[in-house]
Amino acid sequence: MKQYIDEKTVSSLSRGAMYLGSGGGGDVKLMELMAKRIIRENGPIPLISPFHFPDEEWVIPVAIMGSTTIFSEQLPSGNELKQVVETIEKEKNIAASGIAGLEIGGMNAISPVITAALTKLPLLDADGMGRAFPELQMTTYHGFGIKASPAVISNHPDQTHLISSDENVEVEKQARNLVTRLGGWAAIACYPMQGWQIREVGILQTFTLTIRLGEAISANMMDANAVMEKMQRVFQNSIYGKPVKLIEGKIVDLQREIIEGTLKGSLIVEGSGLYVGEYLSIFFHNEYLLVKKNDTTLATVPDLICVLDEETGYPLYIEELENHLKVWVIAIPSPFLLQTSKMLDVVGPTQFGITENFIPIEERIQLNDNEG
Amino acid sequence: MYRLGINVGESHTDAALLNKDLQITQVVKKPTSPDIVSGISDVLKEIIDHKKINPKDIAAVMIGTTYCLQTLMKKENLARVCVIRIGSGKNAIPPLFEGNESLRHYIVQNYLELDGGHGVTGKPLGTINYSIIEKFFFNLKEKAEAIVITGTFSSMNPEHEKIVASYVHRIVGKEIPITLSHEIGSIGFIERENSAIINALLSKAMNQALNGLQLVFKQFGDKWRYLFYSK
Numbered sequence: 001m002k003q004y005i006d007e008k009t010v011s012s013l014s015r016g017a018m019y020l021g022s023g024g025g026g027d028v029k030l031m032e033l034m035a036k037r038i039i040r041e042n043g044p045i046p047l048i049s050p051f052h053f054p055d056e057e058w059v060i061p062v063a064i065m066g067s068t069t070i071f072s073e074q075l076p077s078g079n080e081l082k083q084v085v086e087t088i089e090k091e092k093n094i095a096a097s098g099i100a101g102l103e104i105g106g107m108n109a110i111s112p113v114i115t116a117a118l119t120k121l122p123l124l125d126a127d128g129m130g131r132a133f134p135e136l137q138m139t140t141y142h143g144f145g146i147k148a149s150p151a152v153i154s155n156h157p158d159q160t161h162l163i164s165s166d167e168n169v170e171v172e173k174q175a176r177n178l179v180t181r182l183g184g185w186a187a188i189a190c191y192p193m194q195g196w197q198i199r200e201v202g203i204l205q206t207f208t209l210t211i212r213l214g215e216a217i218s219a220n221m222m223d224a225n226a227v228m229e230k231m232q233r234v235f236q237n238s239i240y241g242k243p244v245k246l247i248e249g250k251i252v253d254l255q256r257e258i259i260e261g262t263l264k265g266s267l268i269v270e271g272s273g274l275y276v277g278e279y280l281s282i283f284f285h286n287e288y289l290l291v292k293k294n295d296t297t298l299a300t301v302p303d304l305i306c307v308l309d310e311e312t313g314y315p316l317y318i319e320e321l322e323n324h325l326k327v328w329v330i331a332i333p334s335p336f337l338l339q340t341s342k343m344l345d346v347v348g349p350t351q352f353g354i355t356e357n358f359i360p361i362e363e364r365i366q367l368n369d370n371e372g
Numbered sequence: 373m374y375r376l377g378i379n380v381g382e383s384h385t386d387a388a389l390l391n392k393d394l395q396i397t398q399v400v401k402k403p404t405s406p407d408i409v410s411g412i413s414d415v416l417k418e419i420i421d422h423k424k425i426n427p428k429d430i431a432a433v434m435i436g437t438t439y440c441l442q443t444l445m446k447k448e449n450l451a452r453v454c455v456i457r458i459g460s461g462k463n464a465i466p467p468l469f470e471g472n473e474s475l476r477h478y479i480v481q482n483y484l485e486l487d488g489g490h491g492v493t494g495k496p497l498g499t500i501n502y503s504i505i506e507k508f509f510f511n512l513k514e515k516a517e518a519i520v521i522t523g524t525f526s527s528m529n530p531e532h533e534k535i536v537a538s539y540v541h542r543i544v545g546k547e548i549p550i551t552l553s554h555e556i557g558s559i560g561f562i563e564r565e566n567s568a569i570i571n572a573l574l575s576k577a578m579n580q581a582l583n584g585l586q587l588v589f590k591q592f593g594d595k596w597r598y599l600f601y602s603k
Contacts, residue, residue: 072562072563073561074524075464075562183492
């Protein structure tokens with residue numbers, strides 16, 4: 001069965017991707033408009049299952065990295081994304097047969113769509129994070145042994161920069177420096193691989209899932225309650241688990257600092273309704289990372305933590321948080337692949353400075369219930 | 373001393389006169405006129421002529437109206453807007469891309485993209501090429517009634533928007549209103565440009581309304597200070 005991404009699908013995809021951003025991942029709006037514009041001109045983009053992708057054919061993941069604020073002022077032309085793919089093809093002397101995602105959470109759910117449209121290649125239904133993460137090596141591609149190199153970066157219609165290193169962490173470091181030097185954001189293509197590889201190392205069918213999520217919650221006049229219900233239905237039958245509500249209440253404290261261009265801090269939610277008398281602390285750095293109730297940990301990365309606006313059910317980016325806002329805090333169990341020991345070495349709590357082992361949200365809930 | 377509040381709604385124009393103790397002393401209701409001005413004039417007449425209030429005793433007039441929204445919804449009397457962009461991604465998202473067709477219809481099809489604008493630190497990203505501006509307006513087939521200028525990071529450094537504006541004024545004349553995005557919105561190029569475009573679309577209707585109001589106010593023989601609110 002062949003699926004296509006048209007303008008309407010792009011709306012659903014970006015709506016869904018906001019939830020998978022876990023508070024980060026960048027605003028999807030600009031990317032959504034760019035994608036719609038290109039699709040209006042070039043027609044819908046085929047979305048193909050990794051299981052129907054030939055073993056030996058090449059696929060190239062793409063993303064935009066850097067500051068989304070600068071991105072929102074210095075708009076891309078789109079061609080940067082096409083160029084980074086073509087430069088990798090030249091460098092490796094291959095011809096790509098598909099584009100894949102690097103990060104399904106936030107704006108980078110859409111950058112592969114734009115790339116696919118511009119390169120006239122199909123989009124492969126897979127990504128390397130299953131959510132949003134801040135660094136290039138925080139992918140299943142890296143965790144399961146794919147080389148990021150050759151990686152190509154560009155933020156100018158006719159200029160690309162090549163990064164080669166056997167160490168993926170080194171690629172991230174060089175790319176990050178380069179992006180800062182180039183003015184704040186850039187398109188990147190990296191982890192070129194073959195069909196049989198992405199089937200083993202990718203988080204599969206995340207585009208279809210995100211589109212389904214977006215479609216389910218596309219109706220107007222929804223609140224957090226209705227959105228949660230739809231989310232539970234969509235995620236229950238997926239590689240993620242059933243989302244869990246942690247609290248509903250009001251933001252009563254918000255500490256937010258900009259450290260080296262990234263947002264770091266915490267918020268406290270004071271419970272209301274069934275949760276009256278409870279206080280939860282949520283810690284974030286680019287994304288929401290940790291939820292605590294007094295000294296008990298309720299959820300940690302890589303499980304996805306979302307803060308929903310109670311009135312609209314919209315997921316709040318860290319930038320959008322405000323004191324006194326009424327919110328729900330929920331956690332979505334991460335895909336199993338992210339919970340393997342290899343991946344926890346890359347995206348586990350310790351990677352984010354949390355001195356705690358990862359315990360899946362589902363287990364934590366049972367533990368806490370038994371104790372309580 | 374009195375204060376006068378006027379609300380111009382879709383169907384009715386209401387006025388309330390407040391005395392110095394902020395007590396409502398009079399309320400008047402009249403139908404709203406299509407140009408909004410004669411409706412306001414009717415209300416004023418009622419208050420001043422019929423109730424024998426001396427205009428000099430009115431310290432301030434405040435007017436609130438949904439006129440702008442009405443104008444946008446009915447697409448009446450909108451200005452044809454010409455868009456100039458400085459610095460940002462060429463042609464990634466056309467002006468007012470998300471607006472509906474009937475609003476976009478008022479945007480002059482050709483828009484001008486210039487090198488320049490500023491980086492996040494406020495440093496210029498390029499230099500303005502004036503001959504391109506001149507050529508653009510020379511070749512422009514459609515008549516523009518208002519102009520919008522948006523520069524990359526103009527909220528950090530509005531210099532390029534201002535330079536281009538003064539140059540454009542020299543070419544097209546002073547009468548054509550120019551909206552500079554940094555006076556309208558903050559960070560976010562497309563959002564800021566959209567707001568500036570809305571402002572420019574309304575410039576014709578607003579101008580007429582304000583001129584009309586000035587005439588009406590003169591009729592009552594005074595130089596009132598007034599505030600004009602729109603929503």
